[in-house]
Amino acid sequence: MNLHHLKTFVTIVHTGSFTAAAEQLDYAQSTVTGQIQALEESLETRLFERIGRQINLTASGKILYRHAQAILNMAKQAEAEVKNPTGPSGQLFIGAPESLSAEILPALVKEYCLTYPQVDLQLRFDTCQNFRNALRKGTLDIALILDEPLKDQDLVIHTLFPEPMSLLAAPEHPLSQAESVVPQDLSGQALLLTEPGCSYRLLFEGMLRQYQIKPHSLLEISSVEVLRQFAIQGLGITFLSQRAVARELAAGSLVSLKWLGPTFNINAQLAYHRDKWLSPAMQAFIALCHQRLT
Structure with a gap:
């Protein structure tokens, strides 16, 4: 089997199409098609099947994919050790x-x-x-x-x-002075959260659903630095790691709420x-x- 053909095969699996693989590899699409045809001929089997505009691996393709990753990795290892036997590169x-x-x-x-x-x-x-x-x-x-x-x-x-997590707010926020904060206290509050897909946001939102908490508003901010600044300005409660706000906690510009709700094992x-x-x-x-x- 040709290593270039295997790399093209794996790239198609990862990108989901011959066209995307050609773009990623900087090949003409006809080159990608030709390499897969050559690979299929050498193995005497079909590797992909088309259903509408989608391509899927055949049973033989799934077997080859499992081995192709290992073969390409071994080739990389051999090349790296031959070219640079003295250290990482x-x-x-x-x-x-x-x-x-x-x-x-x-x-x-x-x-x-x-x-x-x-x-x-x-x-x-x-x-x-x-x-x-x-x-x-x-x-x-x-x-x-x-x-x-x-x-x-x-x-x-x-x-x-x-990585300990905290609910955080500006010192003047009403909940910053509370002796304890439980999930129900977040009802009707403005929340400042990271972007969708963030793992600890997903955990926090799961807790809100569990306790049927409906915040007044929820503002999504992709930057942790912007989140900190919005919270410092009193625009809502945020949920971040203590490490990310260590300076703000030390300076008193943010306060860690006395949370008595569920713990977050991060x-x-x-x-x-x-x-x-x-x-x-x-x-x-x-x-x-x-x-x-x-």
């Missing part, structure tokens, strides 16, 4: 949520880049759910995730540290796909995270 794609990025990543990335200057480290910021999908598609190597303990069967998960976790080849660059980053963050 190449590209490394890391995903991290903004709430971890500002407080945790700068020192970690600085140390990694100084120690392994041959690695081209690329950082991406998004929601934790999108990171998990990116790991499955192979567009991310490693993701740092804030969530309840994950049990995804296709991902390898390393727990790094617990951990910082490092994840990568179970079938992913652990390149020297990945191994070095994982080791550094364990040394500095656990």
Whole structure:
């Protein structure tokens, strides 16, 4: 089997179409079609079937996909070790949520880049759910995730540290002076929450549904920094990690409400796909995270 043909096959599976795969690989669509036809001829089977405008893997295609990932990873490993036998090199794609990025990543990335200057480290910021999908598609190597303990069967998960969460408001907010705050106290309040898909927002909204809480308003803000500033200005109650607002809590510009409702078991976790080849660059980053963050 030709490795280029296998890479094209896997890219089609990840992108969902021949056209998208051609764009990603910078091939003409006829090249993609020809490579798949050649692969099917060599294996004497069909790998895809078309139903309307959708393409789906055949039973043979599903078998090949399981093995293709491992074959391509082994090829990458061999190439990396031959070209750079002395240490980590190449590209490394890391995903991290903004709430971890500002407080945790700068020192970690600085140390990694100084120690392994041959690695081209690329950082991406998004929601934790999108990171998990990116790991499955192979567009991310490693993701740092804030969530309840994950049990995804296709991902390898390393727990790094617990991340305490708080309900926060400006000092002048009525609930900031309350001796205790329970879920029912949030009824009729203005809430400031992160964007949809954020793992801890999903947990918080699940709690609101459980207690049938109807807030007065809910404002979605994708930036943690903007969330902090809106909360400081008294525009509502927000739900963030204590680490993300440590300076504001110390300065007194935000107050952690005395929450007596359900606890939120959030951990910082490092994840990568179970079938992913652990390149020297990945191994070095994982080791550094364990040394500095656990």
